[in-house]
Amino acid sequence: MNALIKLGFKHLFTIKSSTVFEQNVFQDSYNELLMQAQAFDVENRYTNWQQLAKAIPKAAQTLPYKAGFAIGLYIHKLNRIVPNFTDNIGNPLLFNEHKFEIIQSDFKDKSKHVVALTYITDTLILIDSFGEYLILAYKEQSTDNTLKSTFTIKMQPGISVVSYQ
Numbered sequence: 001m002n003a004l005i006k007l008g009f010k011h012l013f014t015i016k017s018s019t020v021f022e023q024n025v026f027q028d029s030y031n032e033l034l035m036q037a038q039a040f041d042v043e044n045r046y047t048n049w050q051q052l053a054k055a056i057p058k059a060a061q062t063l064p065y066k067a068g069f070a071i072g073l074y075i076h077k078l079n080r081i082v083p084n085f086t087d088n089i090g091n092p093l094l095f096n097e098h099k100f101e102i103i104q105s106d107f108k109d110k111s112k113h114v115v116a117l118t119y120i121t122d123t124l125i126l127i128d129s130f131g132e133y134l135i136l137a138y139k140e141q142s143t144d145n146t147l148k149s150t151f152t153i154k155m156q157p158g159i160s161v162v163s164y165q
Helices: 020-040 049-055 057-069 072-077
Strands: 002-013 083-085 092-094 095-106 114-120 126-131 134-137 151-154 160-163
Touching: 002 020, 002 083, 020 057, 020 072, 020 095, 020 114, 049 057, 049 072, 049 095, 057 095
Parallel strands: none
Antiparallel strands: 002 114, 002 126, 002 160, 083 092, 095 114, 126 134, 134 151
């Protein structure tokens, strides 16, 4: 019996991000974070995300969620395709959900703002692995002994198995 897995693809966004999508996520998440942080820090006591999140646990819980709303339309425009990643012959991979994370941010210096999106695939069937490569199939395919349409990816930094059954 084959294992069922989900893969996570972590995508970092920094001041050096180059595509229009990356620049939009970077800029809009920073602007939204600044705006939302004001509600938690009306006296401007904190200069960065880490200080605010440590001092005010409710901010740590809610601000990533609220800042994530600012990039919702950009995520929607991806049409579930994981950006900047394909299988070994160039076919796009699809994601089913995503998670937004604030890695670090400075309220006075946008160049220190770093956020991440983790794209999580639908359930995949792990057919086999060899070295750094995984042979996979989408779960929706037949589970009998008929030939499955498979694809191969190479494991690399930023990719992880996030669910295993």
